[in-house]
Amino acid sequence: MAKVAVFHNTLDFEGGADMVCLHVCAALDAVHDVTLFTLSATAPERVAAKFDVPFDVTVATPPGSRALAAGLNRAAPRLGPQLPARSVLLRAYLRRRRGEFDVVVSTANELAISGPSVQYVHFPQFYGDRVDAGETGPLDGLWSRLAAPDRSQLEGPTRLLANSAWTADVTADIYGVRPTVCHPPVDPIEGRPWVDRDAGVLVLGRIAPDKRVLNAIEVVERLRARGYDLTCRVVGSAPTAYREYVRRVESAAARSEGVRVETDVSRDRVETLLGRYRYGLNMKPTEHFGMAVAEYAAAGMVPFAPNEGGQVDVLGGDDRLLFHGIEGAVETVAAALDSDLRPFLSRDRFASDRFASEIREHVSATLN
Known part of the structure; x- marks a missing residue:
């Protein structure tokens, strides 16, 4: 020892x-x-x-x-x-x-x-x-x-x-x-069968400028404007250091019919939401690994992330899940919705x- x-x-x-x-x-x-x-x-x-x-x-x-x-x-x-x-x-x-x-x-x-x-x-x-x-x-x-x-x-x-x-x-x-x-x-996370999940987008992780949470809200708003019946839930820690940005995110959510924000929730609540939603979205381009993205996959969701950084490892370089910029995110998610893309990534790869x-x-x- x-x-x-x-x-x-x-x-x-x-x-x-x-x-x-x-x-x-x-x-x-x-x-x-x-x-x-x-x-x-x-x-x-x-x-x-x-x-x-x-x-x-x-x-x-x-x-x-x-x-x-x-x-x-x-x-x-x-x-x-x-x-x-x-x-x-x-x-x-x-x-x-x-x-x-x-x-x-x-x-x-x-x-x-x-x-x-x-x-x-x-x-x-x-x-x-x-x-x-x-x-x-x-x-x-x-x-x-x-x-x-x-x-x-x-x-x-x-x-x-x-x-x-x-x-x-x-x-x-x-x-x-x-x-x-x-x-x-990242251990596998239990969840509902696909057909019983909410047709919504989960944005999980620290609410901070580098995570570009406001961009994620904009992506969902653009998809809703196109006629996709999507809801969005932003869930994450709200550190004191980022209090000004957290307020901006909460204000943006308050102006939207389809977006809700939950801060500093329990792990049980996080796992409940991971097992409830169909889609997970990350918007930070140079994510060092992409813990939230890995949790989306571990929970049997369809995850989307920028085609940069460590999250490319997590998503196996699959073009159906990766994008560049806000417009790219809108197009990638829309294509997945139109084709009824289902989860296909391993859930226990990072156990x-x-x-x-x-x-x-x-x-x-x-x-x-």
Whole structure:
């Protein structure tokens, strides 16, 4: 049994990366002594309950971390991307305790840290100016100088993983090292038979500008204007950092007869809706993996997503499900409705037992 530090900069956004972190904790806790290092205003137990992931590990946080995290959340509209900043702050705390642990497992992307490590990249958090898909803030260069790894560190005692082939390619473009692809965990979700499902569109995930939820509402409105009798339900977390955008989404839904919004619902409610609707829509072009898209498939829905990013992996590159832009989304969904396209993707391709085994194997190989 090894002593493992799991490094995750924040659970406050309650998205796919946070779900991966919790699954990593659960997978490693079965065989090791695990401590989660995080800088969050949100209690890990609450996020774990939301994703229906068991959580029983020690949590380590810097002094005053909840107040600091809450302040960062409130300041997010002015600060821009803040994950690198949180990584820098949390790394300073972890470095003081690094000697207590045999291995560090980062579920918060790449990081310069001494000793053996496994680093799971959802999307590179440093050097955002080096790739077209990067999200840069005014202090990006500072955070990169302070905490980004160099190539020698990633080729040394570090085992680098990525959530999709697309993310692996982006990481290789920045660092010259290509991670091993390890898709996130998504278990099959029970649902109604196809004929009993609502002929509607589910838009699932964090309600934030990068997810382009307003674009999804526009797609549904255009389809309704063409005569398709579709409803739409937007369901997702509404982090404080994105409160202004959430208000815009709620206002747009209030002006539409066919759109409803639900925020911060339970996992049971999410799974009920996944099993109730026929169609799932994602509009973020450069989705790093596409957790919501994978859940659409796992629930027996017909998922649609932009023909970019990691979601191309999820949808097997099938042109019937992929599109470019708002107009492309309208045409792709309309074609599926006209042809009565039914679900055909595997529902258990990304099962959590597969993910847990892979993570344990990577940690074991690093320790050895």
